[in-house]
Amino acid sequence: MDVKSAFPNGFIEEEVYVRQPPGFESARFPDRVYKLRKALYGLKQAPRAWYARLKSFLLKSRFVMGSVDKTLFLLSRGGDTLIVQIYVDDIIFGGSEQISREFEMSLMGLEGTFVHQAKYTRDILKKFNIVDSKPMTTPMSTNTVLDADEDGEAVDQKEFRGMIGSLLYLTATRPDIQFAVCLCARYQASPRTSHRQAVKRIFSYLKFTPELGLWYYSESSQMLTMLAAVRKSTFGTCQLLGTSLVSWSSRKQASVSLSTTEAEYIAAASCCSQVLWMKATLSDFGLRFGKIPLLVDSTSAISVAKNPVLHSRTKHIDVRFHFLRDHYEKGDIDLVHVASENQLADIFTKPLEFGAFVRLRVFKV
Template sequence: MIGDIHQRVTHSSVASLAFFSHSAYVASFEPRDVSHALSDSNWVNSIHELENFERNHVWDLLEPPPNCRPIGTKWDEDGMVVRNKVRLVAQGFCQKDGIDYEETFAPQIDVKSAFLNGFIEEEVYVRQTTGFESARFPDRVYKLRKALYGLKQAPRAWYARLKSFLLKSGFVMGSVDKTLFLLSRGCDTLIVQIYVDDIIFGGSSHVLVSSFAEQMSREFEMSPMDELQFFLGLQIKQGPEGTFVHQAKYTRDILKKFDMGDSKPMTTPMSTNTALNTNEDGEAVDQKEFRGMIGSLLYLTATRPDIQFAVCLCARYQASPRTSHRQAVKRIFRYLKFTPELGLWYSSGSSLSPSGFSDADHAGCRIDRKSIFGTSQLLGTSLIFWSSRKQGGVAFSTTEAEYIAAASCCSQLLWMKATLSDFGLRFGKIPLLVDSTSAISVAKNPVLHFRTKHIDVRFHFLRDHYEKGDIDLVHVVSTNQLADIFTKLLEFGAFVRLRGELGVTGWRCVDNALIKGEIESQWTGLIALRWTGGPPMDRR
């Protein structure tokens, strides 16, 4: 039964998602340790917000039981002092599997104040906060009733609490995506997607949406943030004609971060003459900086499929980056300088018919001769999923490379089909467009099966799902293969054409559509909910 508290003093001008409500206490210095912080009344006033833990029954002060080994505490701080804030963080790395926690899985990633609202089943003890020990019982320890930041079971505890509340409220959880919840009331539907303490939702009835917002605010003290405009780093513009998702601000930020703001713009992310290899004789560059550039670009691919292939190509050389690799990455930044405001356009007039494209470049990797394959999955004209990656093994032929690529695309289409069924959408055969007639023949014609014994059995589920009628393999000419942009470097004309067909455009191009008229939409705009600081009502 091991527990530990890690106190973190943070300061930011942005409202925190902390468990307790905040007041602004501005200090004149950065504390170097706990004693230094306690010498300033502003930091002390901020720290006293910890009393909310007792008021809201987060823990109980008890005599330490036998075998209890609570660990010490420390302070941490960074950044510019604008507001003094305190957060208690459990050092979960000290927990032992099977003793301090049983399961840790939760379909969330970000870890913030929402975790303080999940009840835990295991016995976890934490030492009293340094400088704020009980005068009467200085040797006692806290037994946690609710999760703290850093506990390994905290994500699961929070998810269980929120899921229980939504299910009791009449929602149905998605059969595939466990963070998706749906509520039906007659002909109206409300859709809720959760990501830790960030929740987005929309529905076909303004009344249903307003009712849900009020219900969540009462239970968890969350407040609506009007229509969704910013979510998980993505900027979102909504209008009657569609929705535009982009990362223009993030793009400008990373250009500035890596001193590329004044660089010469380029019209494509990588030249067709680029031929990267390990270049072991080349001059080594700062690995930390190179990896930072790659990581920043990978996050940008969430709305920029046009740089997916180039970024993934450069990412293969992170172990030992050379000057040539850094120059290739800088070329991508120069392209972003030319196209900072590009993003994905989702038209409200698009159909909801799913389709997929798959393509492969046989032996495309110059180092190990493995094939590069790309896939894209769409709903009507709206791009939903895309990928660019290197195949795990060396393909003996173009047919094999294309067949494996199609199998990967088929897997994603089946996931889409299952997810869409939660929305009440049913589909028969989903078209999968491949530009290799031989790969299609292998899947369709049993006579050719004897030629595919060398292909891993796991990829033959493509054939099975074709025979079941889940997908329909359709030939597409290479010039219309949308996934081609994810497999190789293209000339400017072909690159721009495919980029546009994937729905990548600039917000200025769609701005008129977004503000055109006051057209009443069938669905209300997406709304965002965010934690405001107060605890939920305790209805355990």
């Protein structure tokens, strides 16, 4: 559900005054201002005030707030559970299967749920006039090398940023373009012709695959799996619940690594921190996990985590990344070697040739 005029429902404690809006000035008191009793859109206190009002209502209604995610509320009564997930003024309600056992119902998505943005994809293709371009089978060529290209011809920055923004919104259901989009997004400050060509190829790929999205099986197992991979300065991670991809990232490594082992170790640590947060969040839903497998295609990185002995390849690693070793010793995670050709996270770190790209795009752990 979507709450109508959500922010004005929030009460503010601060003393805030606003000018009379144009067209609504008081003829009797034209020089006066309004004192606010409720929040308004554009007011910095508005989101906090709205959340406080909604939280207060839910807690009074005997909901329990999530221990990790403070926008998650649960109400249990008998064998039923009502789940409320909040995102600003959008609220998602979910429930247990008890009600379907009591009443005959017509349920949609018995086998699973397919999430896609096909209409949005076609809309942005028309918006940026990519409709007549030649379709591409991959979002980025394996021969593509992007850099600042300071000697290249500059292009319209506003248009380039608009294209990047549209694509970033699409990555919510299209992890297959995540790496290419994030790589091109690094050059928004001073876009060149080479950068625009790379972005246009992504659009051409979308023309070839507008219907792709994410499929979530209704009967998927409740097992968490995480994968991490690195190529040069980019590391990619992804987390799966059963066979369903639920979280992923592709980003430039913030710190400089002096060896591949070091880079892989840091990427694995980042992946581990994300899945531990997910593990804690899912505990509010009553899901419990034992040792979570972390699939890494670097045997050296696995050895570093399992072997506390300091050597030349690990002496430069910041102390904060060694919590990976701590959680391995505690039994929270299990480091598992995976063959490079089965490393799903590779799709978030580098451009791939068509065969490998398609295989990883539909890969299941």
